[in-house]
Amino acid sequence: MDILVPAAILAGLGFILGLLINVVSKVFYVEEDPAIDEVVELLPRYNCGACGHPGCKEMAISLLNKESDVMACKPIKKDAAEDLKKYLKEHFANK
Template identity: 50%
Template structure:
């Protein structure tokens, strides 16, 4: 019985260490462009652009599948700011 408990502790420690190493080795930096673009859009979620809300348009803009002119309620200075952001 005590051998089984010790074995489970050892297996748990080994798997925990393996997960910790895998977290460091396979870490992927998150893409913050979609969040940044969503913040720059007006936030009306009207769907006038043909995408499901501002987050959908932001994802399409980040992927290069849409143009900022698709957002009808956005003002021209906001569109220019988004174009400038995407040019970087």
């Protein structure tokens, strides 16, 4: 019986904190630009860091902000690089 009270307290505390985390995640949700995922799909997705960014997602953000060149991605194949350049030019030329 001595173990049931602390176990019930911990279970209740876990439940309350779980609900709190759920509410906070919905209140402070930040919607990302869907273009980031589109550009990441066109990258090789090795997350190697050879471009100077920690991963392909950060490289995509840099490309969309026109802070990097497509050829900064070292493992990208030539035809994929051309496709990515064409995609960026068509969809984000006015930004």
